[in-house]
Amino acid sequence: MASQRIFTSFSDLRPEYDFVIVGAGIGGSVLANRLSEDPSVTVLVVEAGGNESENLLVQVPFLGVQLAGGPADWKYVTAAQKGMVDRTIPCARGKALGGTTCINLLLWQNGGSDLWDNWAKITKDEGWGWETAQKCFKKASHLAPPAGGRDIHGFVEPSAHGQGPVAVSAPGYPYSLDKLSIDAAEELGGTWSFNIDYNPGNNLGTSYVQSTVGNGQRSNSAHAYLYPAASRPNVDILINTQVTKLVPVSGSQPANFRNVELAHARDGPRHIVIAKKEVLLAAGVIGSPQILQLSGVGSQELLSSHGIPVLVNNPDVGSNYRDHPMASLHFEVDLADTWDPVVRSPDAINAALGLWKEKRQGLLVNGPANTFSLLRLQDSDPVFQKHPDPALGPRSAHVELVNINGFAPFGNVVPPTTGNYICVLAEVASPLSSGTVQIASPDAFDAPAIDPALLTHPFDQAAMTRAITCALTFTRSTPLKGHINGPVGPTATIDDDDASKLAFARENTYTMNHPCGSCAMAADDAPNGVVDSKLRVKSTAGLRVGPTMPSCHIQAVVYIIAERAADLIKAQYGLAK
Known part of the structure; x- marks a missing residue:
């Protein structure tokens, strides 16, 4: 590959570009790649973080849980959450080439037909409907063989997938919990029932996780889109640089934002770069409204x-901010193949890392979960007598469960030093609580005030109690109950009434880090x-x-939006496809 044009100095830049892209996450990476396919177009990508391509924690899927709070994370923290006994919640957002795809937990689903047809209705634009979304989805990713060549028959529906640059695979390292989870779902029936693949359109049921993993390694937006674009002579990438504000052309009405002010440090010199055609603000759910407000x-x-x-x-601007609230429930089990003994032992984790480095096999080729469920509440649920159904359609979920094959610590919960455990994440998939992102000062280097207002809406409170009930129902199913020794930690305090479940949720809820x-x-x-x-x-x-509340894990949704955005821009300016 030709040398990549990744810079840290203003002196390496051209004075103007056709497009200046702010942010190098999914949106910025996709737009840089697709727009620069036309060799007559010049593109600048500005990223506040650095290049984490050699970071082992980024590369190894299982180790991604250690990235929050590190150098590739903005380290945002929410305001005190009134719905959660005034606790503040970490909000992990990627600060690196590749953005949050460098630090997320990899799950891949496109949201289903209800999401996109609903967006088409809201925007009065059929171009946002399911038909177009499927095309963009297939442009973004391809199915990769799971690590070790595991047979994917019965794990995915290949016809729903495409030939795009992001590698997506089914779990490459099985656990005994996987089959137990699928068997439990079949026993419970209804919307629990096995769904081979959410991506053909039905966003309900229990399924195997699909992750952005290829050959046992994380596939992020930088590797898939940005680094290939960076080898083109018409693309420049400036890292470790913040956009302090956008400046309109003098006297323009409406305000024509073509000037981008940059800085390396709070007290450092400012530099202006000009976008001849457009500024494309892809700084994410927190950075984009902050820059607009500034x-x-x-x-x-x-x-x-x-x-x-x-x-x-x-x-x-900065309103309608939402996230999926998530509570973690822990249970001691008699399953011998949970990953607890491995993560407790330096020798064992080093051996697993050695296997990953040598063969891209073993425990570390997966994220922390292999199965999950997206579920609807019963139509007769009393909550719908008080609140309208917030789900986007009949094939969209109200709650989600993620089944983790070990003791996943959240907050102040300390993992036990002995024993084997599973963790079930109980999530509200269609929340109505809505908050804000607002600048806290006129300085771009000050973090904005972030308030997702989690669990403040009565529907979300009721839905969280239902999600916890579903998690308990799952562990009491015939396939699981013989392996469950009992709940541990705060989970052991939950009684079978809604008041107890809501009290547990207020004390123990965090988020799935799906802000939008x-x-x-x-x-x-x-x-x-x-x-x-x-x-x-x-x-x-x-x-x-680039905008986005889907009732799903959102990274594939953002890839679709970015591919659609690239098509729109190319069409407007007559660029080569």
């Missing part, structure tokens, strides 16, 4: 309070929303933002 696009009240001139008064919605998309003629159906920031020119 640039004068946001709530007049908020901006004025920080002395920022208001160029576009749009209170929706802070730059909401709406119809072109709608008075609300941040971006229109073409992802253009309303009441501005020369500026787009």
